[in-house]
Amino acid sequence: MVIEKICCLGAGYVGGPTCSVIALKCPDITVTVCDKSEDRIKQWNSDKLPIYEPGLDDVVKTCRGRNLFFSTDIAKGIQEADLIFISVNTPTKIVGNGKGRAADLKYVESAARMIADLATSNKIVVEKSTVPVKAAEIIMKILRANTKPGVDYQILSNPEFLAEGTAIVDLIEADRVLIGGEETPEGQKAIQELCWVYEHWIPAKNILTTNTWSSELSKLAANAFLAQRISSINSLTAVCEATGADVAEVAKAVGRDSRIGPKFLEASIGFGGSCFQKDILNLIYLSECLHLPEVAAYWQQVLSLNEFQKTRFTRKVIESLFNTVTDKNIAILGFSFKKNTGDTRESPAIHVSKTLLDEGAKLHIYDPKVEPEQIYYELTGTYVKTEHENIKKCVEIHDTAYSAVTGAHAIVLCTEWDEFKELNFNKIYEVMMKPAYLFDGRKILDHEALQRIGFHVQTIGKRLARTGSIRAQGSLTMP
């Protein structure tokens, strides 16, 4: 089989960028990204794409209408395709067996059933969503129990390692592509077909092939290892604050060991995003099911530490503000889970904001890319407009950072957007209530300069020499 047509089920953060780059790099392949949400597809076909990702607009503009199509016609997409990516959402279960830990595979299952219903020719079905180990088996069972004459399925696991905010670069210059399949001749042939697609731009030496389960487990393991590094460095922030060590200096010294390396040692208010927590929960659930409580407890600690870090930071904010934030105006700078994305899933800003709201604060939130509706959704748990109206009494969303901080008792910086480093903090100090507090949850600002302006500054993993308040004359060095 030569792959001429690819269909992707799910036009989300994974399916959209991945297939756009495949279309860019494989002009000989027609790529159709399908979603059951009409609204999402409409946005993919418009000038304002449903997700913000640096470089994505250009890739889509180059390929859309040429060999890249976005469609709600799932039946046509499936029937015409030689290869189908399943890139649907896999949230953590909120009810029933394994709730709060196991992944809810209902969307994966429904995608597999759709393929079984609609396919009339051989298909390679590729699991791309982040899934628990053995999810491919579910797809296999559904497809093979419903095989029609003349239709054969090969099921591959091809986890995606892109990180949001750098997705296009991660896809174009991938460290590695991982493809898992069955050890049968047909399985190996399917692996080679998918390798051929990636070899349009990825050097063959960077394409790893394994059995299906190794591929699935490797994805969970990679995310668990990355999250573990963040929890490791975050655990030391509390020690640094108590002892006078500086976590940035510790991270630098530790990261210089070539066996450890410098990446993912950036202390923060905790990790967020759609993958880390979900994948570790999957790993914990798998370990429990395999009767490995020690393994489960080991990975649970990475998550517990993350919760501790978010709580510790928020507690510090409240305690510094004389242990009460009732009716105080707090400016929240940044709401996405990291810079360069509008994604808010598991963002630490949600935890911080909700806790401050519970304590009676009035929040003034600014984020360069997150839509107001999304912020209200995260704070209320619903898209119902009347709920949003209620919360608007204590949450105001602003168009600029300057507007958010005007009249604020404190600034809480939750996301490391570059533009926050460029703010004119002299101007900001003037328009804030005094004493003016600033909590830098990402360690991106010049704390000494802020203190010279007069701010009371607190950050993560570093005890500042003094906490501001006395405005030093002639030393306003911030822009």
Ligand code: UDX
């Ligand atoms: C992650 C993995 O990096 C990616 O390979 C996988 O495919 C999906 O999950 P993503 O969640 O998009 O990607 O972003 P990532 O850059 O990993 O950041 C995750 C969270 O960790 C963010 O909240 C980020 O701010 C935080 N982080 C990251 C830190 O707190 N410190 C660091 O040193 C790095």
Ligand code: ADP
């Ligand atoms: P991810 O971050 O994993 O890409 P998203 O939630 O951003 O997850 O995107 C998943 C997309 O999959 C959603 O747009 C959802 O509407 C879509 N989806 C879910 N089930 C199906 C299905 N059976 N067929 C097509 N699209 C689906």
